[in-house]
Amino acid sequence: MPRPRLCRKVSATPKSTYFKPRGVPLGDLGETRLSVEGLEALKLSDLESLTTSEAAQRMGVSRHTFGRILAEARRAVADALVNAQALRIEGGEYAVAEQSRAPERQRTVSMNIVAVSAEGPMLTDTVDSRFGRAAGFVVVDLDTTDTRYIDNGQSQAMAHGAGIQTAERIADAGAGVLLTGIVGPKAFRALEAAGIKVGLNLEGLTVGEAVERYKSGRVPFADGPNK
Structure with a gap:
């Protein structure tokens, strides 16, 4: 019996959930999906420059799992950019982490x-x-x-x-x-x-x-x- 997948921690829900090429009607576009935990992985690795270990700990997953989430996220973004696809950010298995560090x-x-x-x-x-x-x-x-x-x-x-x-x-x-x-x-x-x-x-x-x-x-x- 496979182990249940852990819920990945994200710091916040996305500020925007849809991006598309300018000037192209939606009806003429294909669509690529980026999960919410994929967006979080991109933020931690490529924006905040955390190591794999640090980012994995922040999301509550193993380093292997974080690496897979990040690779899938980068592939989705590359697909949207290279092939002029719309990018929809939604879904996944995640929970918004408590903002315990806010104070x-x-x-x-x-x-x-x-x-x-x-x-x-x-x-x-x-x-x-x-x-x-x-x-x-x-x-x-x-x-x-x-x-x-x-x-x-x-x-x-x-x-x-x-x-x-x-x-x-x-x-x-x-x-x-x-x-x-x-x-x-x-x-x-x-x-x-x-x-x-x-x-x-x-x-x-x-x-x-x-x-x-x-x-x-x-x-x-x-x-x-x-x-």
């Missing part, structure tokens, strides 16, 4: 809490030029002068999406300011969405020197990525 998005960040990408946990350690794959971050509370260290080893091991994951980690720490060397476009957008101001090109300084430069007003905030 986390309401987190508060403070401009007096500064996170510095660092090669070690001390103020005397050098600023790590990388953001997403930095060894870790020294977080300094300017009001109390307390410091703590956030290890970033998990993001270092990621094949994709390290910058986005690291931005989440910085926001969770309550930091409103990031001091680092280089930040790419996706990571910068994630930091910006979290309300975190970014100071760039600080490699070569120690963590303490970078913090003192920020306190003296000599760190301009970036308006875009530098990678």
